[in-house]
Amino acid sequence: MTLAITPGTTTAVPAVVGADLRVPLVTGERVTYANLDHAASAPCLQEVRDAVDELLPWYASVHRGAGFASQVSTRVYEQARDRIRRFVGAHSSDAVVFTRNTTDSLNLLARSVPKNTAVVLFDSEHHAALLPWRGPNVQRVPAPSSSGAAVVALDRALAAAPVGPRLVIVTGASNVTGELWPVAELAKVARRHGARIALDAAQLAPHRPINARELGVDYIAFSGHKIYAPFGAGVLVGRADWLQQAQPYLVGGGATSKVTDHGDRLGVAWSAVPERHEAGSPNVVGVHALAAACEILSRHWEQTVAHEQELLTRLQNGLRTIPGFRELAILTDADKVGVVSFTISGFDAGFLAAALSAEYGIGVRDGAFCAHVIVGRLVKQVGSHEERAVRASIGLGTTPEHVDRLVAALRTLVTEGPKWTYAQRDGRWVPQDDNRTLPPFLA
Numbered sequence: 283m284t285l286a287i288t289p290g291t292t293t294a295v296p297a298v299v300g301a302d303l304r305v306p307l308v309t310g311e312r313v314t315y316a317n318l319d320h321a322a323s324a325p326c327l328q329e330v331r332d333a334v335d336e337l338l339p340w341y342a343s344v345h346r347g348a349g350f351a352s353q354v355s356t357r358v359y360e361q362a363r364d365r366i367r368r369f370v371g372a373h374s375s376d377a378v379v380f381t382r383n384t385t386d387s388l389n390l391l392a393r394s395v396p397k398n399t400a401v402v403l404f405d406s407e408h409h410a411a412l413l414p415w416r417g418p419n420v421q422r423v424p425a426p427s428s429s430g431a432a433v434v435a436l437d438r439a440l441a442a443a444p445v446g447p448r449l450v451i452v453t454g455a456s457n458v459t460g461e462l463w464p465v466a467e468l469a470k471v472a473r474r475h476g477a478r479i480a481l482d483a484a485q486l487a488p489h490r491p492i493n494a495r496e497l498g499v500d501y502i503a504f505s506g507h508k509i510y511a512p513f514g515a516g517v518l519v520g521r522a523d524w525l526q527q528a529q530p531y532l533v534g535g536g537a538t539s540k541v542t543d544h545g546d547r548l549g550v551a552w553s554a555v556p557e558r559h560e561a562g563s564p565n566v567v568g569v570h571a572l573a574a575a576c577e578i579l580s581r582h583w584e585q586t587v588a589h590e591q592e593l594l595t596r597l598q599n600g601l602r603t604i605p606g607f608r609e610l611a612i613l614t615d616a617d618k619v620g621v622v623s624f625t626i627s628g629f630d631a632g633f634l635a636a637a638l639s640a641e642y643g644i645g646v647r648d649g650a651f652c653a654h655v656i657v658g659r660l661v662k663q664v665g666s667h668e669e670r671a672v673r674a675s676i677g678l679g680t681t682p683e684h685v686d687r688l689v690a691a692l693r694t695l696v697t698e699g700p701k702w703t704y705a706q707r708d709g710r711w712v713p714q715d716d717n718r719t720l721p722p723f724l725a
């Protein structure tokens with residue numbers, strides 16, 4: 283077990299790969315990288331890397347190989363379904379379909395719902411959850427300003443939804459604000475109206491335990507790269523019936539049990555779920571890494587939550603002292619995971635992000651975070667004309683020093699200005715005369 287305790291924190295948490303990464307500054311120095319962009323992609327856990335290393339000598343073809351290593355790899359791949367099922371507290375009958383990421387999982391679900399399913403969602407969703415559902419059967423509910431209002435709004439929307447199959451899509455934690463949505467209450471409302479509910483857990487799964495049965499959700503989607511297992515796997519867990527009735531998401535080997543030649547056409551018998559939607563050679567390494575990350579997090583929830591909440595408080599308290607700082611918020615009464623999006627009046631978000639990287643070795647996100655509708659609205663609410671914000675997000679790789687460095691750097695940028703010259707190129711701010719060198723493997 284690899285745990286790390288960083289100066290200034292009180293809890294030991296699973297250690298990440300790259301905690302000591304040194305990055306160049308435009309000024310020629312090198313500093314430890316302050317990765318405050320966990321919400322986009324989290325670093326790999328050391329234990330996940332160990333699990334991958336352990337598998338690699340055994341890595342071989344999955345499902346069709348008779349060789350012993352193939353049998354080991356197949357066992358690893360198939361067992362991962364139970365490991366993931368346990369992580370999200372799913373029913374034993376739930377399908378576990380491996381995908382590339384949350385986007386892939388939600389697109390698969392969108393392709394699998396019965397025709398004319400009425401879909402209800404809040405317009406604050408990430409594009410991965412917002413865009414697969416379009417057309418006359420989709421009701422987009424304006425994002426509410428409190429958890430209670432969310433429940434009332436969903437109740438109203440479902441009361442007005444046409445009869446027939448119904449599906450609610452909801453995020454567990456907003457990628458813009460980190461706020462935790464009242465999933466159990468929303469699921470209760472969905473149930474009362476005969477609707478199923480799908481949980482976009484991309485931002486929730488790395489930060490809080492999930493129990494599908496207790497929450498009452500029917501589907502859960504999340505990504506390996508956000509849960510400290512960046513090896514290209516994601517997952518959709520949930521009720522098997524719609525998935526079983528749907529046409530395969532991709533067609534090809536693995537999704538078929540039998541193909542027959544009828545001269546002018548091919549006869550195809552499609553496999554049952556989960557293989558039905560997993561055509562092509564599966565990502566055994568990614569799936570094993572994903573399952574390993576789930577188990578590691580499951581053993582350390584208490585420390586993980588305490589570590590992140592401590593840093594979140596430090597981050598919010600620090601940022602609130604910066605002149606012109608305005609934090610974006612949707613559900614003003616909700617608890618949140620370690621995500622803070624903000625504007626600083628008079629400063630472009632892209633410029634701030636570029637200067638934080640170039641002069642301070644800090645990685646944050648700027649833009650509209652694949653949630654254009656809600657970010658456009660929230661930045662207006664805080665008096666900004668740009669449809670962009672800065673997002674700082676924390677996780678297991680974050681230290682108090684990273685947080686303090688961000689706060690100090692922003693204060694210096696806002697009160698004294700940058701030390702370097704920046705220009706806009708192709709719509710992005712970049713430092714001029716940027717001589718930072720890439721790592722040798724890229725040279």
Ligand SMILES: Cc1ncc(COP(=O)(O)O)c(C=O)c1O
Pocket residue numbers: 321322383384385386408410411453455456457482484485505507508652
């Ligand atoms: C809430 C939420 N849902 C879905 C996604 C899409 O995840 P992925 O890019 O891994 O498919 C993201 C990614 O940022 C997200 O934050």
